Amino acid sequence: MTPPGATFSGRIIMPRLLLLSCQNENESEADLNPTQRGYAPLMNDAISGQRVPNQPQAKKKAAKRNGSILRSPRLAGPHTVTTHFAPVLGKRFARDPENLLLLKMAHAAYGGLSRAGGRVRGRGANIFTQWLGDPDALGSAVVLSAILEHLGVEEIRILVGALGHPQNRNLVQRCGIVLHDPNSGRIAGGLNCLVDTSPPLGMTNTGLVQPVSRYFFIADHHSEPDEVEANCRSHGVKHVSNAFVGLPVGSTSAFMAVLGAAFGVIERLGPRGRAAAALGIYTDTSALLHGPTPLDFRMFEILTRDEATQDLLDELRDYRVPPEWFLYRTAAFEQMETRGAIRIAPVGFVSEELRDVIAEVASDLLRIEGTSIGIAIALTDRGTEVSVRADSRLIGGDQQRIVRVIDSLLEYAFPGVSGFKFERQPPHRVEGGAFVAHEKTRQMMLQSGTVEGLDSSDRAVGHCRACARSLIAALEDLRFARPEEIQGLL
Numbered sequence: 001m002t003p004p005g006a007t008f009s010g011r012i013i014m015p016r017l018l019l020l021s022c023q024n025e026n027e028s029e030a031d032l033n034p035t036q037r038g039y040a041p042l043m044n045d046a047i048s049g050q051r052v053p054n055q056p057q058a059k060k061k062a063a064k065r066n067g068s069i070l071r072s073p074r075l076a077g078p079h080t081v082t083t084h085f086a087p088v089l090g091k092r093f094a095r096d097p098e099n100l101l102l103l104k105m106a107h108a109a110y111g112g113l114s115r116a117g118g119r120v121r122g123r124g125a126n127i128f129t130q131w132l133g134d135p136d137a138l139g140s141a142v143v144l145s146a147i148l149e150h151l152g153v154e155e156i157r158i159l160v161g162a163l164g165h166p167q168n169r170n171l172v173q174r175c176g177i178v179l180h181d182p183n184s185g186r187i188a189g190g191l192n193c194l195v196d197t198s199p200p201l202g203m204t205n206t207g208l209v210q211p212v213s214r215y216f217f218i219a220d221h222h223s224e225p226d227e228v229e230a231n232c233r234s235h236g237v238k239h240v241s242n243a244f245v246g247l248p249v250g251s252t253s254a255f256m257a258v259l260g261a262a263f264g265v266i267e268r269l270g271p272r273g274r275a276a277a278a279l280g281i282y283t284d285t286s287a288l289l290h291g292p293t294p295l296d297f298r299m300f301e302i303l304t305r306d307e308a309t310q311d312l313l314d315e316l317r318d319y320r321v322p323p324e325w326f327l328y329r330t331a332a333f334e335q336m337e338t339r340g341a342i343r344i345a346p347v348g349f350v351s352e353e354l355r356d357v358i359a360e361v362a363s364d365l366l367r368i369e370g371t372s373i374g375i376a377i378a379l380t381d382r383g384t385e386v387s388v389r390a391d392s393r394l395i396g397g398d399q400q401r402i403v404r405v406i407d408s409l410l411e412y413a414f415p416g417v418s419g420f421k422f423e424r425q426p427p428h429r430v431e432g433g434a435f436v437a438h439e440k441t442r443q444m445m446l447q448s449g450t451v452e453g454l455d456s457s458d459r460a461v462g463h464c465r466a467c468a469r470s471l472i473a474a475l476e477d478l479r480f481a482r483p484e485e486i487q488g489l490l
């Protein structure tokens with residue numbers, strides 16, 4: 001039987017390549033006994049487009065980077081990996097060269113965690129993720145939790161700051177996931193793990209989490225290893241033992257699920273755990289349509305074989321939202337400003353538990369015919385939040401241009417603070433956001449005169465409108481300064 005993912009094999013965009021060097025090192029390991037052997041600094045060759053590490057080059061680079069913070073067990077050869085995964089995933093899947101790199105990484109993760117087994121027994125573990133938990137983060141955490149439990153870890157806490165979408169609250173409730181506060185709820189001296197986001201904690205989507213300096217295990221498919229290494233270096237992270245960052249997979253849940261399968265814990269997850277992980281794969285790949293790898297397909301299929309899991313997953317997918325959700329959306333579309341192919345919607349104040357409506361508004365702006373860039377702006381308890389969705393297909397030619405335009409608009413409207421982060425998946429689509437903290441937001445409101453004499457909801461709308469106006473001013477500015485840049489957008 002052909003794995004369902006096989007036909008999508010050419011669709012993986014932005015291969016985030018990891019190369020692991022073959023060096024031994026003696027540096028002490030986070031939270032563990034320093035005699036651990038067989039670990040190597042985690043390498044990232046600057047996206048060479050090749051999946052198979054070039055040995056001499058990898059060795060040269062490793063020598064230069066002996067002091068890497070991110071460490072990872074070395075990758076085994078194809079035969080070992082194929083033999084290990086064939087019983088779990090089927091021979092044909094395990095042998096397919098396209099799956100090899102991911103399976104090598106899963107095998108290395110299996111090895112690293114197994115070897116640590118004896119020393120983690122009886123300890124406590126913290127599983128951190130993004131401040132606002134999404135299904136992929138929650139699904140990954142549930143699987144990791146089962147693996148750690150299997151290894152004898154005594155107490156495990158899943159740490160999530162808040163949930164910004166009704167679907168996620170539903171998921172937590174139905175699947176019985178117990179969440180703890182990332183700051184006050186963590187286990188002191190526990191093994192620190194991080195899933196579906198990269199260290200350091202305390203940056204961007206983990207902005208409110210107090211940082212830690214040592215990590216036991218990390219799995220993420222978002223940031224490039226080089227970037228993570230640099231951020232760790234500049235933010236006081238000292239050591240990461242089992243680092244699997246920049247995973248070339250559509251969802252962290254798929255990687256955690258194959259790791260869980262290697263440990264034989266898929267059964268132990270029960271329908272609730274399996275449904276949580278399957279929903280993680282499902283939402284992060286937009287129903288297995290956006291950037292899924294064969295592993296996403298395979299693990300989704302394996303997780304959802306039994307009827308109880310299927311039924312639960314179906315319920316999770318068919319979620320309900322409170323009426324406010326649509327009030328926010330209505331307000332956004334009523335106040336939407338359009339300039340050419342660019343649409344900007346001021347949403348007003350959004351409460352934290354419905355915060356994901358901001359991204360949903362941005363996605364829906366892009367759904368309107370002829371739109372290349374959709375921007376939603378809202379005020380939350382954290383500050384000003386901006387969500388951006390763009391599609392460069394209408395502008396043709398240099399597709400990188402759309403990112404430059406967004407960057408310059410945000411930089412103009414929120415000078416020095418926008419912190420626009422984005423992902424491209426598939427290559428013509430850009431998803432990202434920017435955030436202006438509370439203090440700076442207050443200053444902006446004072447400057448634009450939206451603080452005095454209005455009630456608070458009007459103030460929030462006024463502020464978002466003022467932001468929309470600055471974005472439009474930035475666009476006008478760009479039209480004169482660099483007309484070629486906005487060709488096809490205005």
Ligand SMILES: [Mn+2]
Nearest residue numbers: 136196252284
């Ligand atoms: Mn994810």
